[in-house]
Amino acid sequence: MGDVLLSRIIKYLNGTLFYDGYYQFCTFVIANYHRMIEYTFAQVCKESDLDPRTILGFLNYLGFDNYEDFHRKLVADDILRNDQIRARLLSMSYRDLFRLIEVNDYDIFMDNIVSICHDIYDADRVIIVGGLFPTSIAVEFQTDLITLGKNVVQYHAYDPNIKFDENDFVVFFSSTGRSLRDFLAKKSLGHLSKSKTLLITQNQLLENENLSCIKYFFSLPGKFDGISFNYQIMAILDLIRIIYYQEYFVEYTEEALESR
Missing domain, CATH: 1.10.10.10 (Winged helix-like DNA-binding domain superfamily/Winged helix DNA-binding domain)
Structure with a gap:
């Protein structure tokens, strides 16, 4: 189709x-x-x-x-x-998706996902930063959230209108940390200090760096081969979409259907 x-x-x-x-x-x-x-x-x-x-x-x-x-x-x-x-989002079970994501503490992870959905709902704009393939995975995520009324764009350094502020929610996909370091080399931590930021990475050593601007830090297991990382990104984005929709749009959708 x-x-x-x-x-x-x-x-x-x-x-x-x-x-x-x-x-x-x-x-x-x-x-x-x-x-x-x-x-x-x-x-x-x-x-x-x-x-x-x-x-x-x-x-x-x-x-x-x-x-x-x-x-x-x-x-x-x-x-x-x-x-x-x-x-799709009413029929999917987030518990099935959780099996694809390797985290140590289910409850803490899910609390973070719920909090992320809240921050996205409050944000005026969601900005996605990362390598070519991980960000291409996010197209379905972008399409759904834009359809639901959220401005979701990919970061381009040449765009003068992308200036991070307190109304932005920033998502970094950086398996090794390279795209994050490249961004910080061109910008600075100060550019992210007002925004709420999620980092998804496989580099656990990043936790030891001075990244106080990162509100949500998801460190996933893997050997930087990209395959496991990309599958887990898809699962995490699906989790966010499901909970975001079920939390903030289900009641509205049911009322709209009843009024048809």
């Missing part, structure tokens, strides 16, 4: 190397996703402050002849994705 339109936009945004009009349009769609369901082309041009030709150029790149066709597909896929989320 293929990806929903939002996932295609996310994949383009995550993979592009250029801060241009296409990039800015993608970030606008993600930051204003629920409004996009209602926006006309004129409203999008006005609110995004982008050249209409740039927007239409990107829509042509996606395979659409005009904004109206793009918008119809966006609305249809939004309905589809919400139905998929409800069917």
